[in-house]
Amino acid sequence: MEVTAQMVKDLRGMTGAGIMDCKEALREREGDLDGAVRFLREKGLSNAAKKAGRRASDGLVSSRVTADSRSAVLVEVNCETDFVAKTDVFTGLVDKVILHVEENGGDSLPPNPGGEAIQEDVATAIAKLGENIIASRGERYTLPEGQAGAIGSYIHPGGSIGAMVEVRCGSADTAASAEFAETAKDLAMHIAASSPLYKERDSVPQAIIESERAILLAQSKDTGKPEEIVAKIVDGRINKYLKEVCLMEQPFVKDSDQKIQAWLSSRSKELGDDIEVFQFTRFQRGETSGQEESE
Numbered sequence: 001m002e003v004t005a006q007m008v009k010d011l012r013g014m015t016g017a018g019i020m021d022c023k024e025a026l027r028e029r030e031g032d033l034d035g036a037v038r039f040l041r042e043k044g045l046s047n048a049a050k051k052a053g054r055r056a057s058d059g060l061v062s063s064r065v066t067a068d069s070r071s072a073v074l075v076e077v078n079c080e081t082d083f084v085a086k087t088d089v090f091t092g093l094v095d096k097v098i099l100h101v102e103e104n105g106g107d108s109l110p111p112n113p114g115g116e117a118i119q120e121d122v123a124t125a126i127a128k129l130g131e132n133i134i135a136s137r138g139e140r141y142t143l144p145e146g147q148a149g150a151i152g153s154y155i156h157p158g159g160s161i162g163a164m165v166e167v168r169c170g171s172a173d174t175a176a177s178a179e180f181a182e183t184a185k186d187l188a189m190h191i192a193a194s195s196p197l198y199k200e201r202d203s204v205p206q207a208i209i210e211s212e213r214a215i216l217l218a219q220s221k222d223t224g225k226p227e228e229i230v231a232k233i234v235d236g237r238i239n240k241y242l243k244e245v246c247l248m249e250q251p252f253v254k255d256s257d258q259k260i261q262a263w264l265s266s267r268s269k270e271l272g273d274d275i276e277v278f279q280f281t282r283f284q285r286g287e288t289s290g291q292e293e294s295e
Contacts, residue, residue, distance in 0.1 A: 152187055
């Protein structure tokens, strides 16, 4: 049957696919719009498989915090170029991933169980945009019932880095204050800027410390220095490493004269309540793309 310009226009409006793809789909399905949509979706899944091996290290890190600041999500969705990352189709997909993580948690993203619906959305976006796209990761925080606190988030301009932090306190009045909300936001901004790996020294796995120690000892073994001197040098470097990777020992990004621990103590006194960082997550765009290729 003849494929008219109006039929192509209607199918493009429904799917966003290219003109030639729409014509092909309509011919294959003999003008049936619903059948043509299914054809394009199937083709999109095929195209997604073909593009899956291509490196996707651009994209966006994004977050959403509920109005009461008691729940939040942080996601990363990757593509191949910043041009695609700026399109409405791609940002719309990011919004869908956020909604999915809000409802199901970060562990439900593809290829994990529960990620099938999002993978269909990803495949549709691949068909429209012509690049490999991955819903790479997501995290969801929700404050327990009865626990006072707030979740703060920060996204660096351009969506290259994002962080969220769950901050707890003793009373609901403190949690509802503008000062507490500002504290949570400042912490999220600091985490995004300073890349802490752990909250404090006690949370650093011993295996990590021993691995770092072994590397430093290997680097120092040919210096000709006595063993006891080498041991002191290594201890000093381990201490420096822990100061760099532990949130509480980092200089506060907005006031480098204060460590985070001291700054939080001063905020606690100002608010008349104990403020505690319970957990945090930081995503940097593209930092997992190499890992995915090697797995």
